[in-house]
Amino acid sequence: MKFAHIADSHLGFRQYGLYQREEDFYDVFKRNVDKIIEKNVDFVIHSGDLFNMSKPSPKTLLIFQEELLKLKEANIDVFAVAGNHDTVMRKDALPPQVLSKNLGLRLISPKNPYHIHEDIFIGGFPYQSKPYKSNLVEAFKLLSREAEKYEKRILVLHQGIDKYIPLAFELEIADIPKNFNYYGCGHVHSRIIDDFGNGKLAYPGSTEICRKNEVKDYQKNGKGFYMVDISRDVPKIEKINVKPRREFIIKNIAYPNLNQDISNLKEWIKGLDEKPILHITVEGGNFNRSKVHEKLNEELGDLVLSMRPDFKPESLMKTEKNADLSTLNPKKLLVNSLSEYDNEDIDNLAISLLNNLSKDKTEDAERIVEKFYNEYFD
Ligand SMILES: [Mn+2]
Secondary structure, X not given: OEEEEEOOOOEOXXXXXXXXXXHHHHHHHHHHHHHHHHOOOOEEEEOOOOEOOOOOOHHHHHHHHHHXXXXXXXXXXXXXXXXXOOOOOOOOOOOHHHHHHHHOEEEOOOOOOEEEEOOEXXXXXXXOOHHHHHHHHHHHXXXXXXXXXXXXXXXXXXXXXXXXXXXXXXEOHHHOOOOOOEEEEEOOOOOEEEEEOXXXXXXXXXXXXXXXXXXXXXXXXXXXXXXXXXXXXXXXXXXXXXXXXXXXXXEEEEHHHHHHHHHHHHHHHHOOOOOOEEEEEEEOOOOOHHHHHXXXXXXXXXXXXXXXXXXXXXXXXXXXXXXXXXXXXXXHHHHHHOHHHOOHHHHHHHHHHHHHHOOOOHHHHHHHXXXXXXXXXX
């Protein structure tokens, strides 16, 4: 019995405000679905962040439903859990996945925490933020008990686990019940396969590059989905790569080599099928930023879909090296650490709490929290 495990497709994500990037995310998802059908699997598990937003556009929903119908025609059931991006932060709110239930999508939700597919237990719980971890721990007790009745057991989650992302986790590895064969996880955008209990714990990663810092893992481990053979004692995982159609280039150029490096880059880019995204940093030496910027635009502007330049002349590199930690902006650090939520309301909440609490205004802080929770969890 084989199934496909996929996650973090972020359909509808218009990266850098570019409609071509939104199309890229659809394109790679469609090709993942084609490949899943080609591989003749029995079912699919989607571990959350199917959509980039809790309110996807009609176009995004339509594209997903077309792909879901392709799978349905091929007799492939789809089981899905909501992630942090496609979760509505209100009590009892339903994730957008629910709109595809009548088209056959099997939603794993607090109301239906598990499904049985030909004697395989497929259970899980939607994304919970750290303060709501107790919901997960409670759900795990029930799931772990119910799962015992079946020989093959899959747990589907969209969470960060301390072992894999030590700075932004909701769960510690010790919180996770040990009696499952396969832990189908989402949320971490890089690809991870680990032994856990007597089974395997796996993140298939995102299907496209959502952030610049995913490029390294993409180059090393590829992008796509996993094909899992659950009929063995320990599941066998095969990495299936589905290449995003556009290159995401990260290039550092030393200023003294500017001309040579630009012309090398130009040659390379001309050989690509699609215009790439280019993150380019010019560093070292003493140069005039606007002049270098102009040159980059002249030489490369028409060849790329989007250029994201950064300039670090020697004078700046020196100050960065000597920068004292205390000169870092705490608000920026705070907002950075909250980037996974991708939610301005949460950023603002954190900043106003920081402002008030650092001045010992605890009552004001309490009022702010109360107001926030009333708005979000009425
Ligand atoms: Mn995600």
